[in-house]
Amino acid sequence: MAKDLLVTLEDQPGEGARLGEALGNAGVNIEGLCATMEGGTGTVHILVEDVAGARAALDGAGIAVQAETDVIVTPVLPEPDVDTPGRFGAMARALADAGINITLVYVASRNRVVLATSDNQRATQLLQSMM
Template structure:
């Protein structure tokens, strides 16, 4: 299983570096991430395997960079061609599955999806 971990940082130089250093020191590989800033804060979404989730939580807590939310997500391989994302998103939409988070991963063409109905989303994209 994969988890999306949401961390809120101060919007200042070095915070993302510190987050990466803390995760690295804990032996946690970040499989993907997305980061956005606004209103003086940074919102970071990190993709980690479930077997490293607690290690990441503990390391971030010790560094006073607490986890706001950790939730199960699913990661789908996507063809590296025009329209591929649209096709996947359309299949989910046609099954009435709402995507509330999506970002890509490192090392290939894969998309992370979060939804309130993981079971339906997985079933739609598996078949």
């Protein structure tokens, strides 16, 4: 099961390379990634299947994992896919109407949406009924 790992990096050249090389050298694939820079630091979310391998690789590179989050990853589908106008809005509306709050969202490789919610179990059931 894929998980989102949260790390913080300095906002300077080479930090992304350090993270990517550490994971790549350990054979850990980055399934999805979201990074924002503010105030000299970067908040980075990394979607990985091999959580233990990623943690070990990042630790070896001096990058501390600050949080590990269970996430929902939409399946790879031929149609309808998330790369369609309004698709995310429909997903978000369905969750909102069910009283489920989205706490994290980004798009991952192979046209998938990564979500963390206030109730991942109910959200998974709801989203599966939409696919």
